[in-house]
Amino acid sequence: MSEQQPVGIGLVGSGFMGRCHANAFRSVSGLFDLPVTPVPVMLADATYELAEQSAHQLGYKRFTGDWTELCHDPDVDIVAVTAPNALHEPIVMEALQAGKAVYCEKPLSTTLESARRMAKAARDANALTLVGFNFLRNPLIAFAKQMVESGELGEIVNFRGRHAENYMCDPSTPHSFRTAIDGGGALADIGSHIISMARYLLGDFAAVSAQCKTIHKDRPVAPGTSELKPVEVDDITNAVISFKSGASGTIEANWAASGRTMDLSFEITGTKGAISFSQERMNELLVTSNDPKRSGFTKIESGPQHYPYGNFCPAPGHHLGFNDLKVIEVAELLQAYAHNSFCQTDFDEAVEVQRIVDAMQQSSREQAVIAI
Amino acid sequence: MSEQQPVGIGLVGSGFMGRCHANAFRSVSGLFDLPVTPVPVMLADATYELAEQSAHQLGYKRFTGDWTELCHDPDVDIVAVTAPNALHEPIVMEALQAGKAVYCEKPLSTTLESARRMAKAARDANALTLVGFNFLRNPLIAFAKQMVESGELGEIVNFRGRHAENYMCDPSTPHSFRTAIDGGGALADIGSHIISMARYLLGDFAAVSAQCKTIHKDRPVAPGTSELKPVEVDDITNAVISFKSGASGTIEANWAASGRTMDLSFEITGTKGAISFSQERMNELLVTSNDPKRSGFTKIESGPQHYPYGNFCPAPGHHLGFNDLKVIEVAELLQAYAHNSFCQTDFDEAVEVQRIVDAMQQSSREQAVIAI
Amino acid sequence: MSEQQPVGIGLVGSGFMGRCHANAFRSVSGLFDLPVTPVPVMLADATYELAEQSAHQLGYKRFTGDWTELCHDPDVDIVAVTAPNALHEPIVMEALQAGKAVYCEKPLSTTLESARRMAKAARDANALTLVGFNFLRNPLIAFAKQMVESGELGEIVNFRGRHAENYMCDPSTPHSFRTAIDGGGALADIGSHIISMARYLLGDFAAVSAQCKTIHKDRPVAPGTSELKPVEVDDITNAVISFKSGASGTIEANWAASGRTMDLSFEITGTKGAISFSQERMNELLVTSNDPKRSGFTKIESGPQHYPYGNFCPAPGHHLGFNDLKVIEVAELLQAYAHNSFCQTDFDEAVEVQRIVDAMQQSSREQAVIAI
Amino acid sequence: MSEQQPVGIGLVGSGFMGRCHANAFRSVSGLFDLPVTPVPVMLADATYELAEQSAHQLGYKRFTGDWTELCHDPDVDIVAVTAPNALHEPIVMEALQAGKAVYCEKPLSTTLESARRMAKAARDANALTLVGFNFLRNPLIAFAKQMVESGELGEIVNFRGRHAENYMCDPSTPHSFRTAIDGGGALADIGSHIISMARYLLGDFAAVSAQCKTIHKDRPVAPGTSELKPVEVDDITNAVISFKSGASGTIEANWAASGRTMDLSFEITGTKGAISFSQERMNELLVTSNDPKRSGFTKIESGPQHYPYGNFCPAPGHHLGFNDLKVIEVAELLQAYAHNSFCQTDFDEAVEVQRIVDAMQQSSREQAVIAI
Ligand SMILES: NC(=O)C1=CN([C@@H]2O[C@H](COP(=O)(O)OP(=O)(O)OC[C@H]3O[C@@H](n4cnc5c(N)ncnc54)[C@H](O)[C@@H]3O)[C@@H](O)[C@H]2O)C=CC1
Ligand SMILES: NC(=O)C1=CN([C@@H]2O[C@H](COP(=O)(O)OP(=O)(O)OC[C@H]3O[C@@H](n4cnc5c(N)ncnc54)[C@H](O)[C@@H]3O)[C@@H](O)[C@H]2O)C=CC1
Ligand SMILES: NC(=O)C1=CN([C@@H]2O[C@H](COP(=O)(O)OP(=O)(O)OC[C@H]3O[C@@H](n4cnc5c(N)ncnc54)[C@H](O)[C@@H]3O)[C@@H](O)[C@H]2O)C=CC1
Numbered sequence A, B, C, D: 001m002s003e004q005q006p007v008g009i010g011l012v013g014s015g016f017m018g019r020c021h022a023n024a025f026r027s028v029s030g031l032f033d034l035p036v037t038p039v040p041v042m043l044a045d046a047t048y049e050l051a052e053q054s055a056h057q058l059g060y061k062r063f064t065g066d067w068t069e070l071c072h073d074p075d076v077d078i079v080a081v082t083a084p085n086a087l088h089e090p091i092v093m094e095a096l097q098a099g100k101a102v103y104c105e106k107p108l109s110t111t112l113e114s115a116r117r118m119a120k121a122a123r124d125a126n127a128l129t130l131v132g133f134n135f136l137r138n139p140l141i142a143f144a145k146q147m148v149e150s151g152e153l154g155e156i157v158n159f160r161g162r163h164a165e166n167y168m169c170d171p172s173t174p175h176s177f178r179t180a181i182d183g184g185g186a187l188a189d190i191g192s193h194i195i196s197m198a199r200y201l202l203g204d205f206a207a208v209s210a211q212c213k214t215i216h217k218d219r220p221v222a223p224g225t226s227e228l229k230p231v232e233v234d235d236i237t238n239a240v241i242s243f244k245s246g247a248s249g250t251i252e253a254n255w256a257a258s259g260r261t262m263d264l265s266f267e268i269t270g271t272k273g274a275i276s277f278s279q280e281r282m283n284e285l286l287v288t289s290n291d292p293k294r295s296g297f298t299k300i301e302s303g304p305q306h307y308p309y310g311n312f313c314p315a316p317g318h319h320l321g322f323n324d325l326k327v328i329e330v331a332e333l334l335q336a337y338a339h340n341s342f343c344q345t346d347f348d349e350a351v352e353v354q355r356i357v358d359a360m361q362q363s364s365r366e367q368a369v370i371a372i
């Protein structure tokens, strides 16, 4: 490991995802056989003080309260963007301009136009990009995709998808970047995960018909305040969808889903079999074929036969965790960096996801079926 | 029991549901304390021979190949209609005209107009009617309804419903009354179950936006034939729905759902809690409240605290089966008969269900949101 | 049905099991094609008044407060014994003496000697006998047995069995016949179910090593009393067991199992596969083979391919309930009656079960391994 | 982090567990706020070449084919022992002699005498020790322990424990250190996990009665050979156990458990409630109280309220994985190292576990109940 080519990491933001990125960059070299080694170079946060404290804790020697500095630092090769959504575009644009590879959290941006600008800038800069749709990195999801593509499920006819969590159930949970007027909402925040999953597994969408609802019309402007501000984004979106392949289905994005902490789930129905999955049990995939004798679902547990599970553990049934998905994502990023190739969920893919988010919002506003 | 007032039963049809009705009428008096006793009087089937054989087996002393005879028999008080859908209207009309109470299998009819004619005739005749939406008779469903109505789940904001089975997965499964052009299809056949469930639990619908799809475009005209005929009904319908209460949600009706034998399931999301249920595990109800300390779902097992489970068994956890639901339905019918009252899922209710089926079909044809 | 040979039923007791027997005899002819028809003849209960009331409700025209009268009634062909355990022997002996077939609830008796006397009397009388180990009648259990016998699981090496319920959790639950000093206890009451299951599936036991524990040392003498009496039977028994086949395992009988209402469960481990079952989900059997590619458990749902499920319902996934198991048991009884054959769980089998209960109690007293 | 006191790590072995230790030491500082920072110093393996390759991959600058060198290296503060069981004693003794803290994989040793020698040497050296019973580090297990100790489950009356995996199902799986004659076997290998769990949750054992069985009497001497050697250790052990507290129960250790990859599971029954857990779903704890209205099990999902889950992720339901347990273990080790305190699963605790393993083996040999 020690002699690998070092790759300088610049980390912007050190909250939930910032820490998760830092941990992934730290762990990846011991778990994956990579041609390059990530080196923590600089951390940027909202203020110098925040940056200092996090840098200290996460092992970054240098830090800054100004992400433009980080974007232009010559030792930084990859800029990892984990700041709030509204900052994605300015940071990404700066990083691209400085010739960096960019690893940006989802959703890439808050509007389709913004996402398109970023994707164009990346293409123009010929830059490596990756957007953090980490749930796609589950080895069992790759296995599901293989099953779909192998034809063993027959023709795929239905996709029943959902991303439901409960973190906005409580009306006293205040506004945050997630409820910002242009581009927040359950659909953008977590709907983007299940949409990216649907695209990964079944390909391009053809049309959507959606209904976006705001459950709690007002929320406190900030934690601990009684002052309320109207909410203008959706808490729940339900949609009927269709794919170019001919399959149909539904998608639900719901961040007010009482009792659900991580129900990113789907059932794929084929004419010869089916797959059922929920991130609530991320190490299990339920599969079935229409064998008349034993038609029930079989619970496949993740194991070394599902690459790259074996990089984490040689024995089956030991379970990957959420943070391990981010390690796999980072391994994919570094492999693409080393080989000058590209990542599956790059900015262009993120634009496709955003197009669907956009179309669902439009469908709800216009009460119409929208072609993609 | 022996001294109770006898009520004469005339049973039309003796297939899947006919046998199930016969069993329910036979069992109910030993399990429920009823003011009346059902007496098997006459059985009608498609032919005299079929009727004879079934009557013999199911304990009906008289039988006929002509249901008009049965409808007018003076000893018959209640006509139970378990013939194919297209026969519901003529049989029901005849029975009502003869002044009988009518117990008809779902769906009441194959078109909204037909259902409305039947409901009107019943009102004109002042007749007791019941349509066999038996899944509503599960004691745990009554318990779920109580929870919804008690307000302990807060405001209900979402309903995620589905009825998925796999009996039409196979393209070589031939046409039957279920695929008849006017009114068959997955939506009418099993979608009606989940729609009636949604109405029972959350009340009137406000609007629907649906997509009906035919997976297998042709099926054999009859079992064992190679001659194919086009299928003109849906195999899968997906819909976004909204309720008058303001709740939204989705419904899926799918009879080509590989791996599913009885996924009549729903999740009801309230602002303070949630309920999750699948008929696949009909003796379990998952409930949760947004208690921060223990927010997970609790598996409530059916027991004597859930009326009328205790009529079947004094100990919890012993499980009701599908046929027991029909016994409960028949108990409700006989109680209403004795008390001159009415049943919750009468013809008027069945018309409401049919209106929604109809609106979904229209929505799919016109690619539009349809108000109910 | 009406022309079948009638078989007169005499029912002793009309509590939990009495009602269940009555329901089964009432339903069975419409569900099974039997050469004989059960006819309710007479009901006996502890008093004339109790008997009158129950007879009325359950459709028995004649009744008595004296079971000897019932045993000798010429119209009674089969005596069904659902009285408390301590009465099993006197009633059964009387019935056998009167030349009747005997259908007795489990456990056959409260001591091994008593059970042996009853079995001998039955053999001497050449009488048909059946003991109500109804859980063995689940179609999925027959399917499990087929799997075991077919060899597809390889050599069976382990049996992990349990019958756990919570009905005696509460120390204020009073004494009843179930806690009677000679022969009550969790082991006799519900341990007998899982022992009969183990024998049905894997054959004869070779040795046991058990520990019987009394959790609540005193209980009220009767409901609503504060007067306490010591409990001298076990609340929980744990045992290591071995089979003549060489397999080993454990058995737990526990009627103070908080949170469990019907965990009659087992896992059978073979060298090539395994089966896992719990009565908590009595319509599901989990099976697996050591196929390296898909080694997880497959959930097999009960359906018409599992005889005699199809007698209740032609479609899979509709669920049998507890009472349906008793109907199957009664069908087996009547078939044996008509064909002059015998039942699998006859008195001799019940003696074998009782031998193991006895050996476990002895093992616990003597702190020793006891050979069977 | 950078200014923390460095602690030198010497890693012996780099197989399954060696890699897992290395990963944990690498990750821990970014996830836990520790007063010390682990620094990878030296790696020892069976040969110089193996050590070189692994050191390179895992980020250890120095390496050796001789663990004595590592034990005496002045920069090494903690020796982590992940070599095969038979090497634990010599390596540990050398490390203790050299004044190091020792972090040894389970089982501490292969015989009770050996384990006692090691524990005595550690006490004499006043050394910090930790044995890798990592499953105890699951935040939900700490939560379960709190529930047990809080009294909310009432008196604990039963423990139904199991560790079942399938990695030795196949008779062609060859011998390894796990099947070595003195101290191998399923009981020592994985039984030690469930025994340590039982002790952690319910305290000292009082007596055991066990049966050890060898399923496959011969195995290949090495991978790819046809030469067979007898197996002299158990594949399956079943035991009845009792605790000093008065609770009873069973334990099964089974490495030939077809269909099971990680069924380290238990059910704890108290007089007022119960807990059920399986490592197969390590992020879920099922708990219940004997509340008559809602007596079912509630699925508690791991979240930040269960320390130290929040160190990995601020949001609930995101799942820890197996490797995260090792990170928590290493955090405990480093905290004890920094604060000069001790670890819960130190060598003395490992001796207690080994005593029970030993007693079970003796019980099986002598067919007797053995007091602990
Ligand atoms: N892939 C996934 O599963 C998840 C992705 N996300 C995404 O990650 C992003 C961040 O979300 P969280 O980490 O949950 O938010 P967070 O609020 O926990 O962290 C945001 C971080 O950005 C920093 N920040 C704010 N202003 C800044 C500025 N001007 N310059 C530099 N740093 C600044 C904050 O101080 C904080 O450290 C969002 O885009 C979100 O959608 C979040 C959670 C899960
Ligand atoms: N509530 C529920 O869960 C279910 C309801 N159903 C409903 O029950 C009805 C019957 O369905 P199945 O029993 O499955 O069909 P089936 O095909 O098993 O039985 C239909 C019966 O009607 C008889 N029949 C046909 N023509 C007749 C005539 N001219 N006169 C008298 N009898 C005639 C047939 O001979 C047969 O006995 C349908 O409306 C269906 O939608 C069916 C299954 C489940
Ligand atoms: N197979 C199974 O799953 C089950 C079997 N059982 C067994 O069934 C038997 C009865 O138990 P339960 O029905 O639960 O008890 P229960 O207390 O509900 O009913 C007992 C009945 O026997 C009657 N009885 C008492 N003394 C009598 C006498 N001298 N003559 C006639 N009748 C008399 C009682 O009045 C009552 O009707 C027991 O042997 C029990 O072990 C009970 C429950 C489940």
Ligand SMILES: NC(=O)C1=CN([C@@H]2O[C@H](COP(=O)(O)OP(=O)(O)OC[C@H]3O[C@@H](n4cnc5c(N)ncnc54)[C@H](O)[C@@H]3O)[C@@H](O)[C@H]2O)C=CC1
Pocket: D012, D013, D014, D015, D016, D017, D018, D044, D045, D046, D047, D050, D065, D067, D082, D083, D084, D085, D087, D105, D106, D107, D132, D133, D134, D189
């Ligand atoms: N805590 C847990 O959950 C687990 C614990 N273990 C324990 O970890 C230990 C190792 O097991 P695994 O990693 O599975 O075995 P392994 O066979 O994968 O690794 C053993 C390592 O020790 C090395 N080794 C052998 N001889 C050596 C020598 N003379 N000097 C230095 N290194 C030597 C081998 O080359 C190899 O790198 C065992 O004690 C086992 O019981 C194993 C798996 C899981």
